[in-house]
Amino acid sequence: MIYALSRRSFMIGAAGAAIAAATPFRSFAEDYPAKDITYLIPYNPGGMSDNISRILGEQITKITGKSVINEYKPGAGGAIAANYYVGLEPDGYTLMQATNSFYAIIPAVTKVEYDPVNDIVPVVLVGDAPMVIAVHPSVPANNLQELIAYAKENPGVLSYGTSGRGTVAHLCGEWLSRRGGIEILHVPYNGTPEAMQACISNEVQIMFGPESAPQIEAGTLKGIAIMGDRRWEEMPDLPTTVESGVPGWAPRSWHTVSVHAKAPDEIKQAIGKLLNGILQQPEITKRISGLGLIPGNQDLAAVRKRADEDAAEFGKLIDEAGLRAK
Amino acid sequence: MLDHTTILDGIALGLSVAVHPTNLLFAFLGCLIGTLVGVLPGLGPTATIAILLPITYTLSPVTGLITLAGIYYGAQYGGSTTSILLRLPGEASSVITALDGYGMTRKGRGGAALTIAAVGSFFAGTVGTLFIAVFAPVLSVVVLKFGAPEYFMLMVIGLVASVILAQGSVLRALAMIMIGLLLGMVGTDMNSGQYRYTFGSYELLQGIPFLPLVVGLFGIADILVAVERYVRDETVPTISRISSLWPNSEEVRKAVPASLRGTVIGLFLGLLPGGGALMSSFVAYSVEKRFSKTPEGFGDGDPAGVAAPESANNAGSQTAFLPLLTLGLPSNAVMALMTGAMLIQGIVPGPQIMTKQPDLFWGLIASMWIGNLMLLVINLPLVGLWVQLLKIRYRMLFPVIIVVSLIGIYGVNFSTFDIFLTALFGLFGYLMHKWRCEPAPLILAFVLGPMMEQYFRRALLIGRGDLGIFIDRPISLAMLVILIGLFISLAAPHFRSFRREAFSE
Numbered sequence: 001m002i003y004a005l006s007r008r009s010f011m012i013g014a015a016g017a018a019i020a021a022a023t024p025f026r027s028f029a030e031d032y033p034a035k036d037i038t039y040l041i042p043y044n045p046g047g048m049s050d051n052i053s054r055i056l057g058e059q060i061t062k063i064t065g066k067s068v069i070n071e072y073k074p075g076a077g078g079a080i081a082a083n084y085y086v087g088l089e090p091d092g093y094t095l096m097q098a099t100n101s102f103y104a105i106i107p108a109v110t111k112v113e114y115d116p117v118n119d120i121v122p123v124v125l126v127g128d129a130p131m132v133i134a135v136h137p138s139v140p141a142n143n144l145q146e147l148i149a150y151a152k153e154n155p156g157v158l159s160y161g162t163s164g165r166g167t168v169a170h171l172c173g174e175w176l177s178r179r180g181g182i183e184i185l186h187v188p189y190n191g192t193p194e195a196m197q198a199c200i201s202n203e204v205q206i207m208f209g210p211e212s213a214p215q216i217e218a219g220t221l222k223g224i225a226i227m228g229d230r231r232w233e234e235m236p237d238l239p240t241t242v243e244s245g246v247p248g249w250a251p252r253s254w255h256t257v258s259v260h261a262k263a264p265d266e267i268k269q270a271i272g273k274l275l276n277g278i279l280q281q282p283e284i285t286k287r288i289s290g291l292g293l294i295p296g297n298q299d300l301a302a303v304r305k306r307a308d309e310d311a312a313e314f315g316k317l318i319d320e321a322g323l324r325a326k
Numbered sequence: 327m328l329d330h331t332t333i334l335d336g337i338a339l340g341l342s343v344a345v346h347p348t349n350l351l352f353a354f355l356g357c358l359i360g361t362l363v364g365v366l367p368g369l370g371p372t373a374t375i376a377i378l379l380p381i382t383y384t385l386s387p388v389t390g391l392i393t394l395a396g397i398y399y400g401a402q403y404g405g406s407t408t409s410i411l412l413r414l415p416g417e418a419s420s421v422i423t424a425l426d427g428y429g430m431t432r433k434g435r436g437g438a439a440l441t442i443a444a445v446g447s448f449f450a451g452t453v454g455t456l457f458i459a460v461f462a463p464v465l466s467v468v469v470l471k472f473g474a475p476e477y478f479m480l481m482v483i484g485l486v487a488s489v490i491l492a493q494g495s496v497l498r499a500l501a502m503i504m505i506g507l508l509l510g511m512v513g514t515d516m517n518s519g520q521y522r523y524t525f526g527s528y529e530l531l532q533g534i535p536f537l538p539l540v541v542g543l544f545g546i547a548d549i550l551v552a553v554e555r556y557v558r559d560e561t562v563p564t565i566s567r568i569s570s571l572w573p574n575s576e577e578v579r580k581a582v583p584a585s586l587r588g589t590v591i592g593l594f595l596g597l598l599p600g601g602g603a604l605m606s607s608f609v610a611y612s613v614e615k616r617f618s619k620t621p622e623g624f625g626d627g628d629p630a631g632v633a634a635p636e637s638a639n640n641a642g643s644q645t646a647f648l649p650l651l652t653l654g655l656p657s658n659a660v661m662a663l664m665t666g667a668m669l670i671q672g673i674v675p676g677p678q679i680m681t682k683q684p685d686l687f688w689g690l691i692a693s694m695w696i697g698n699l700m701l702l703v704i705n706l707p708l709v710g711l712w713v714q715l716l717k718i719r720y721r722m723l724f725p726v727i728i729v730v731s732l733i734g735i736y737g738v739n740f741s742t743f744d745i746f747l748t749a750l751f752g753l754f755g756y757l758m759h760k761w762r763c764e765p766a767p768l769i770l771a772f773v774l775g776p777m778m779e780q781y782f783r784r785a786l787l788i789g790r791g792d793l794g795i796f797i798d799r800p801i802s803l804a805m806l807v808i809l810i811g812l813f814i815s816l817a818a819p820h821f822r823s824f825r826r827e828a829f830s831e
Contacts, residue, residue: 045376046666072740076531156790165519187787188516193655201470203788214654214676290672
């Protein structure tokens with residue numbers, strides 16, 4: 001009896017395996033996640049990446065019943081985490097909270113041990129950080145054209161503050177000075193809050209990034225434009241740089257979730273589907289907006305294309321500015 | 327500026343928020359948890375808050391922030407406890423407390439030192455809170471008057487004033503300062519992006535982390551020295567029996583004026599971004615040493631050497647909230663974590679927080695004071711408990727200290743590299759002890775060196791290369807005059823003899 005039962009179950013098992021082998025897509029996609037997920041955060045707890053991961057992780061657990069365990073690997077602007085990530089098993093059970101910098105900027109300005117094309121792949125677009133151009137209220141310019149004109153008439157007067165060399169904000173400044181044909185001085189600070197304080201006190205005059213929004217609202221800074229071609233709901237009156245007469249691509253900063261590029265395709269699709277499902281919930285969209293992001297929603301192919309486009313455009317800018325790591 | 331009725335209304339509003347039973351409970355819990363975790367060697371406020379952050383997500387924003395503020399104060403105070411009893415500072419601000427706090431412990435006055443630290447901190451915290459409540463709008467304007475040249479001048483003054491910190495040989499102190507500056511150089515150069523002394527290591531790209539350096543040089547080195555003595559002489563290292571938990575009248579007489587001066591210094595230097603707490607405790611300590619009739623007793627358990635830096639760093643940790651409360655800008659790692667917590671609650675910290683969310687603004691200010699009161703309530707009874715720790719046999723205690731310290735250090739960056747670094751600095755600290763070199767000037771130079779470099783270069787960058795920026799700006803010029811005055815006073819014969827006195831042990 002016992003023998004027969006085990007023989008029958010063996011047969012069922014073998015049949016199951018045969019079906020599974022014939023239709024790998026179904027089995028992988030439906031099984032995912034079959035075990036708990038590790039979520040790698042390349043920065044310290046409490047930051048934007050951590051906040052996003054907590055929202056997404058909570059929902060993954062709610063939907064799949066599997067635990068999501070956060071692991072933090074801060075340092076070297078994210079390079080330590082990315083280097084560490086590529087050494088892990090590419091089975092799709094370790095996610096990395098990433099930004100477009102991991103594809104377009106970090107590998108260009110830092111010497112890294114990962115390949116942004118063959119090692120990691122973005123699976124969703126969590127949201128764009130609105131890159132707002134803001135100036136100190138004493139600058140006599142109310143829009144981008146006036147700012148460019150003022151900078152041309154007064155060379156060597158304007159400077160901009162950033163949280164460091166090779167950051168998105170720094171590249172925004174490089175982009176504006178090249179596209180506008182103006183000379184603005186880059187002043188790096190120890191973190192965005194310090195740079196912001198310097199701009200409020202007119203030590204520097206220009207800031208790039210989402211952090212200016214509450215200052216613009218309070219009148220301590222003046223909004224000029226938002227980088228790119230998408231307006232931001234929170235500041236609907238702020239024109240885009242495209243509308244302001246500087247057409248084409250502009251530096252941007254967006255958050256994504258990355259997985260190993262070498263993970264099975266079905267698993268990548270399954271993760272993308274799972275996460276996009278979460279990001280489409282109105283309540284989650286609201287919470288992502290609450291973090292100061294413009295929520296997005298894109299499938300695997302579209303996000304990959306976005307990352308590739310950024311890699312090419314940022315790459316040009318990085319070379320022109322002489323920022324590439326030797 | 328706000329008129330008096332607005333401030334009184336605000337304080338009344340704040341107190342009504344803060345004494346709400348839920349908030350009171352969470353302020354208490356925050357302080358208690360903060361103290362308990364902070365007392366673990368190596369775990370400072372930043373790591374403690376990072377670990378406990380998720381707890382606050384389920385609370386209302388005000389309650390969440392009150393809890394975090396409680397954890398912050400608690401962990402900071404807990405760090406002072408280990409500093410005093412075990413010579414293990416958990417945070418920059420308690421490095422100085424270790425000098426005389428541990429000195430008092432060795433003399434059997436550890437309980438008194440803890441009491442002085444608790445009462446001194448409470449006093450400074452109370453003054454600091456009132457100061458913020460009344461002067462917040464004015465101070466936020468003052469903060470904005472300080473640019474790169476002013477901060478640079480302030481740091482130079484601090485460094486020069488702190489030369490007096492050196493005990494024993496001036497030559498050794500200068501050597502320590504040089505090593506501190508060199509260690510501070512490690513990392514990526516901010517302006518050019520060049521790597522300095524990183525030896526191809528990713529972990530060093532952001533420089534040498536602070537905690538491994540401090541725990542290595544102070545805690546681990548001290549254990550190595552004690553263990554060596556044990557092995558060589560076969561005498562069990564013991565700390566003399568704790569005689570009384572309360573300071574005696576002579577200690578009170580020394581501590582009270584020191585605490586007052588420390589508070590005033592902390593109020594203003596706490597506004598410095600980044601290094602405020604460390605600077606204020608160093609400067610407060612130097613000032614005490616200068617004012618003291620018995621400067622030779624410093625470093626060996628002078629109560630003024632505990633009261634002054636403890637009051638200064640606590641007053642400073644109140645005023646450090648100012649940029650966050652008035653401009654929405656976090657001035658240190660703990661504040662940055664708190665802004666992160668606000669964001670996930672849907673609050674965007676900004677300059678309008680005071681007008682848009684008065685309950686949050688005033689509630690937080692009122693709970694700062696409540697938090698300080700709770701710390702006193704929690705810690706005075708605990709003094710008796712903490713000193714019991716010293717009764718544990720040393721050979722049982724020291725492995726525990728090492729393990730817990732390393733866990734604490736790992737918890738900050740989740741990096742095993744930091745643990746190796748701690749071991750390395752422990753060994754170095756042991757050698758320093760052999761060569762009779764003091765670690766305090768090294769730490770000061772390590773923290774201030776890179777900041778001075780950054781501010782100096784930034785000032786030149788903004789001035790488009792013109793050194794005149796330091797004399798064109800009135801505040802910077804005034805500080806330059808003070809600096810020259812300091813140099814003259816150091817060189818003047820009268821002060822020279824004074825200095826000889828100060829440097830002799």
